Amino acid sequence: MTGPSILVVIPTTGGPLRLRSLNPRPGLPASAAFADGDYRPLPWSGDYARLCAPGGPVARLGGEAGAPHELRLSGSFDAGRSWEVPVCLAHGLSARGARFVGEPAQADLILWATGAVDRDLTLVPGDYALLDKIERSGALLAEAPDVPLAILLPEGPERGEAEAAFRALGRSGALRILQAETVPAAVDALTRPKGADRPKPHRRGRRLVLTAGAVTAACLVGFIGFIALNARQPPVIGSASDPATGSASAEPARRAETDPPAPPAVDEPTPKKPTAIRVEELRAPPGSSCRRVAFGADAPERRPVAPEGGDRLAPTRLGPDLCGLAIAAAPGLRLEIGPELRAAALPPVRLDDGAQGFFLREGGRQNLVYAVQALPEAAAGLEAGASPPGARLIHALTR
Template sequence: MSGTAILVVIPTTRGPLCLRGLSPRPGLPAPAAFADGDYRPLPWSADYARLCAPGGPVARLGAEAGAPHELRLSGSFDAGRSWEVPVCLAHGLAARGHRFVAEPVQADLILWATGAVDRDLAVLPGDYALLDKIERSRTLLAEVPEVPLAVLLPEGPERAPAEAAFLSLARAETPQILPAGHVPAAVEALTGPKGADRPDPRRHWRRVALPAGAAAAAGLVGLAGFMALAGRQAPVIKSASDPAAVAVSAEPVRTAETDPPSPSASEKPIAEKTAAEKPAAIRVEELRAPPGSSCRRVAFGADPPERRAVAPEGAERLAPTRLVPELCGLAIAAAPGLRLEIGPELRAAALPPVRLADGAQGFYLREGGRHNLVYAVHALPEAKARPEAGAAPPGERLVHALTR
């Protein structure tokens, strides 16, 4: 093994993170992930431990890959699973003798990858906001255009334009497009005869800077070494498609569903007007991705969600909400002096709630939580607090369904 120096880039919609280190730690009770310079495990470290547990996905990459490791990143992120593919690739490369560097200028190869995996290390298709992540990675990649670049792009709505965007970058070598279906196949593509095992030695020579005093003494040796190294053939990094045949396309236009026009005030029933004028103890709104965006971008804070109130359907029931692709989650708020109790059905299907700008609780649906469910929400009086005058009586309960 050549011990190729690899910079692993973990792109996010807030900018790229870099893998700082992946070190075996036999003394650790379980694998753990940390931010550089911090001793506290990252919030998603438990998920990393499950990924690397004995018999888990990473163990399929080899015995050393599944041993307890300490993962160090340049930063962290709040939610999502797109870190899984680059981290699994790093484990596979480390098990084959490769090493990782922290800066682009130190790298023999830059690996840019995103996506989630299943138990068998298959890469899950999905909307990973690829074009946005590429745009936010441009500055980092432009620092070293001469360093070979390998990318893994999961299947999804932006894969084709994302591949075209990478192939259009001004780089010394055409980026290598890795197999996107299975992590072991991508590792094999990187470590095969034309992968990361054969870095370009001439690029190493260009980076070596001899001290001025040693330059004369090393002149003859350096010249001979340069001639020997220059005689070796540089690696050929192939793409999955011919860049000449790929035209750079703009981000695909997404068509948003158009809601039917709401009835005018004169058309609304008298009972509905009366209910609207009465202060509500509970307010439930849909959180939707705006046109041209996605729920992944909304969940990561790249775009603000569109909020649409859920209409009442009865005294204690709300109109069902359709699980359309642009539905990202729900915002639930209580009147002043009241607190909320959310049913376990919604809490199990959503990420941990976040506090929105207006004080409402935001429940963003998990990738595996988009299924039919019915939950209840209660508004109860806060301890040592009384509802403001005019607020609905405490103890109000609403039932709401999410349906396909």
């Protein structure tokens, strides 16, 4: 039996994105994310590949979740991790027979979710700008007010207000705010047969009230059951996981009265101040390839490029394992990269430490010399011998 048609909404502060398709692609070296009409993986595609890697978090959702997939979205965004929850939900629902559509009017169910996950697919609490995302999603949700809407929100400072904002939309279709703390639990709730929902014990300090009304939304093995929830689950305030409070224990203060005095302070060496510009080679690790690195299947090895003298760096050899370059500036400085490197590389991606990653195009592996300049946004102290703000570094790629 054909599963339900689901529109997965990935809200961002720039507006909502729609999940267009999610399909196994055995020909890919790793799972990859693309925007409609583009063959280039999105900037965060490497993170998606790691999320879906064999033995990774998504593999726990069953089906073909551990195989390479092609994820297609209506657009992209520059940074952030709030795409993880809706994408993981899509993998879990796909494993249970759901199919995805791109228009609200085509859907049996609209799923609106946001947030990051940890390795166990638990939602990570945080401030996800929920109210801003809801406001920007209003026009999309209004296109089909009679289609049932399911919501999954992480714990955070705006969760209560966000639940109230969804209830205030006045939709004629059923509204369900999922009370789940993990992606697998949310998938189970969405695919549970009608009438199978039962109140479950919750952590102390929370309460959950269930109404008797139940609405059928669609069918995976016969149907998806909706139970209307008219009481929200407030965030736990003051817990260790609450990013807004992070209460500290008073025990260290009490212990200080009986602990022996601390030993005399020892002079520590002064930490080195950062240089203005840092350039590193991105190389494929042994047994891998630059194609696997570019798709995020393997992490590159990062090797610092040594200074050669003056404003020049030692040349980098264009071996088959050279995938690209990572370039970073000290805090308070911004980078300007020469057009020679930009023309030979894919659009830069932001690496985990904030550096810009320039992965070489297949046709860009040729001798070139480029300049990189750090321009000050505010003056910053540099260690002796470092390139002063505004100075250029020259670097060559050679065969």
